[in-house]
Amino acid sequence: MPLRTLIPDDRIQARIKELGQEIARDYPDGTLYLICILKGATIFLADLARAIPRDAFLDFMGIASYGRGKTSSGEVKVTKDLDISLEGAHVLIVEDIVDSGITLNYLTHVLRQRRPLSLEICALLDKPERRQRPVSVKYVGFRIPDEFVVGYGLDYGEKYRNLPEVCILEGE
Ligand code: PRP
Secondary structure (H helix, E strand, O other): EEEEEEEOOHHHHHHHHHHHHHHHOOOOOOOOEEEEEEEEOOOHHHHHHOOOOOEEEEEEHHHHEOOOOOOOOOOOEEEEOOOOOOOOOOEEEEEEEEEEOOOHHHHHHHHHOOOOOEEEEEEEEHHHHHOOOOOOOOOOEEOOOOOEEEEEOEOOOOOOOOOEEEEEEOOO
């Protein structure tokens, strides 16, 4: 299927540098955890973590969601939990994309119960037109139109995650 570049890799990297500086400014002290949601956010996490000029701890969480697309039951479950406790720490959820908002709406409820000092979201891409559940995203890389995008962590049937840029998959 043909791919069309939506965001070239130099723009992604430049924006991540800005986000990293902003995040470091907003968290001058305290423990900061970056929580990466598998698998799509792995590439973004790797670049973002290195763009934040302060200590940051990393952990990973797996989520399975059913009901995006045709049936919208909005059921979400944790398939891989964190290794660490969030109590008393600043927590920043790192996501590749916010679409319906179902995943992050659920996840923020789950993580808030673990008593972090603060809980915010950083998403590389946001498709606000698609929102079904409210989500407050503090740091957004790029707002994008409602197109099927792949690359830079995002897949189509597990393909394209390792593309360095974000592309529109045409015909989808
Ligand atoms: C994608 C993305 C988010 C979620 C966003 O994950 O990484 O977690 O969908 O969609 P939503 O706002 O409609 O809930 P996906 O389930 O495709 O898994 P993956 O990251 O492993 O590809």
